Amino acid sequence: MLDIRVVRDDLDKVKQALATRGVEAAVLDDLMRIDQQARTASTKRDELRAEINSISKEIAKLMRSGEVDSANTLREKSRAVGDELSQWESKASNLEAERRDSLLKIPNVPSEDTPIGESEADNVILRWWSPETGMHSGPEIELPPYSEHQRKPHWEIGGELGILDLERAAKISGSMFPMFRGLGATMERALSYFALDAHSDAFEEIRPPTLVRTATMVSTGHLPKFEEDAYRLERDDLYAIPTAEVPLTSLAKDEILKEEDLPVRLTAYTSCFRREAGSAGRDTRGLLRLHEFDKVEILAYTTPDQAGEMHAELLSRAESLLQRLGLTYRVLDLCTSDLGNSSKRTFDLECYSPGTGLWLEVSSVSWFGDYQARRANIRFRSSETNQIEFVHTLNGSALAWARIWAVIVETYRQSDGSILIPDVLRGYMRNIERIPSK
RNA sequence: GGAGAGGUGCCAGAGUGGUCGAAUGGGUCUCACUGCUAAUGAGUUGACCUGGGAAACCGGGUCCGAGGGUUCAAAUCCCUCCCUCUCCGCCA
Known part of the structure; x- marks a missing residue:
């Protein structure tokens, strides 16, 4: 499969190269749209995970010092973040899968030496x-x-x-x-x-x-x-x-x-x-x-x-x-x-x-x-x-x-x-x- | 096909819920020391995604066979699957 980063950075070049083997530009535009959404979703997901990770560490600390009530308050908070997280997790993984599926179906970019032809x-x-x-x-x-x-x-x-x-x-x-x-x-x-x-x-x-x-x-x-x-x-x-x-x-x-x-x-x-x-x-x-x-x-x-x-x-x-x-x-x-x-x-x-x-x-x-x-x-x-x-x-x-x-x-x-x-x-x-x- | 054991970093191997990306040993690389080799001492040593940066690098996330689940929190508990090993069965 193609390097998604190359597609991002050189979209027009990739489009042009793939056009010579009959891939429509829309396919790549779709891919870029999905990629953008996937990255937005996974960033959001990672932020929420970071929050839960830090709350969990807090809880561990409180538990060790025997502050059970404070720990329970944080548990509630973390659970709420967890609910939001699970939505972003599924959103991100769906988009990531979609991106991969699309990428797996896009053919390779021909070498510059490959003769251009239609049949x-x-x-x-x-x-x-x-x-x-x-x-x-x-x-x-x-x-x-x-x-x-x-x-x-x-x-x-x-x-x-x-x-x-x-x-x-x-x-x-x-x-x-x-x-x-x-x-x-x-x-x-x-x-x-x-x-x-x-x-x-x-x-x-x-x-x-x-x-x-x-x-x-x-x-x-x-x-x-x-x-x-x-x-x-x-x-x-x-x-x-x-x-x-x-x-x-x-x-x-x-x-x-x-x-x-x-x-x-x-x-x-x-x-x-x-x-x-x-x-x-x-x-x-x-x-x-x-x-x-x-x-x-x-x-x-x-x-x-x-x-x-x-x-x-x-x-x-x-x-x-x-x-x-x-x-x-x-x-x-x-x-x-x-x-x-x-x-x-x-x-x-x-x-x-x-x-x-x-x-x-x-x-x-x-x-x-x-x-x-x-x-x-x-x-x-x-x-x-x-x-x-x-x-x-x-x-x-x-x-x-x-x-x-x-x-x-x-x-x-x-x-x-x-x-x-x-x-x-x-x-x-x-x-x-x-x-x-x- | 049946029964049992197990899959952790480059390798070996510990770890049964939080201080674990992970002890310890070996290997790697760097430095020091030694006339050389060897030995010794100190340090170093993962991949992937993503944000920032010209870069060095810094932040966040993921990864302990794979995928799900429980939990505030999973290498650790539960389920499914894959693979390896031992025994039995079958078999070219």
Whole structure:
């Protein structure tokens, strides 16, 4: 959430910045009105409490010296103040709760570098890479010449080779749940091993819980605004995580870290669960959009000064995996209207799927500033000033496997219908070179 | 799931209604002393909200797992919940 003090002090600037992502100025005016009332009420409440505190001390003194009558007179007085106090207490706590609710729903202020835009069409293509042509900057993309046998969509390939069984997955769980089989399942597993090993030079590997408390979902910004998108286990009041970002961010919840321990780098492989409530009927074929998928996430806590460099590091790690897998991709700088709620700046990586002709989002690398840290209350003590500050959080997918799986089987499909396994995965797949055709 | 014990500051740990933001010990940092290290002595050391101040800082409030309640007054009494530990049951 935003720092209420920054909103107070720089109201116009905040309004202007949030307008670029479609937040109306009235929302902030309301917040300021509530804030003013809340502060008035809590000041009044604190004054009354101070009065009762001092009367109570008086009473204690009188009791000790045996002046019971005077003590009783003061008791009466204190009780009367107490009646007034309870009104202000409830007024103040209602207003404070209202202020917090409002603050929790206001998105982050975009970074100054985030391109301003009104739809995803305004996202900026920064660069693109393919194994044939290497890295190119700018939005003009020349796709490598794909052969006819690479133009088959992955769901057809998967069915044909018996490595993807969406029909039976639907029987078990419903549509938009995947089931990999045989070497298809092995390859999906290999991808995670490959990625976790690739980050092991600098990142601590975590296997977090995938069912989390409400507070954990609030910390990352997934609640209260996006309740509809999450799977909830009502009986136990738990949510299924939509990404490992959720448990990894809350790992340090309510902690004060030492500056010398920063940056903290974490990586985790988990399943991710998404209701996809708003997207019924869109991209429903194959593995394009799923209720459950596996992903390796990389995440960092940094000082504000380290954040920029870390953002670049996370992005380059995600890109490097794609390059090692030999997949054509492009890097998008998301514009203000396409930016995630909690993010200040996000780069998306999209892989080209020759079988469908679509660019598929396979990673999203974001810098959240202190927005999540404020919600999760993650701080650090500066070693120079000894002051306590909020950390910055950053994270990225590296990578989301279902879509990568789809792009691999399409890209690596041979003219005989078999699939060549990317070199970097073979070590994790019993050194098998290809998934044979049927 | 059942029975019991417990959750206090950076850590350990005392505190069963007022003088308790909290003894004591350890750690931290500062100073003194010692040729160095060590030891010793003195001091220091919480977070959050809010008002004032350029700031240092000063005032008020809150916080002893969380939320309610009793009381003039709650770490302390009552209720609910969460968590940890021990035993029993169940179980991959």
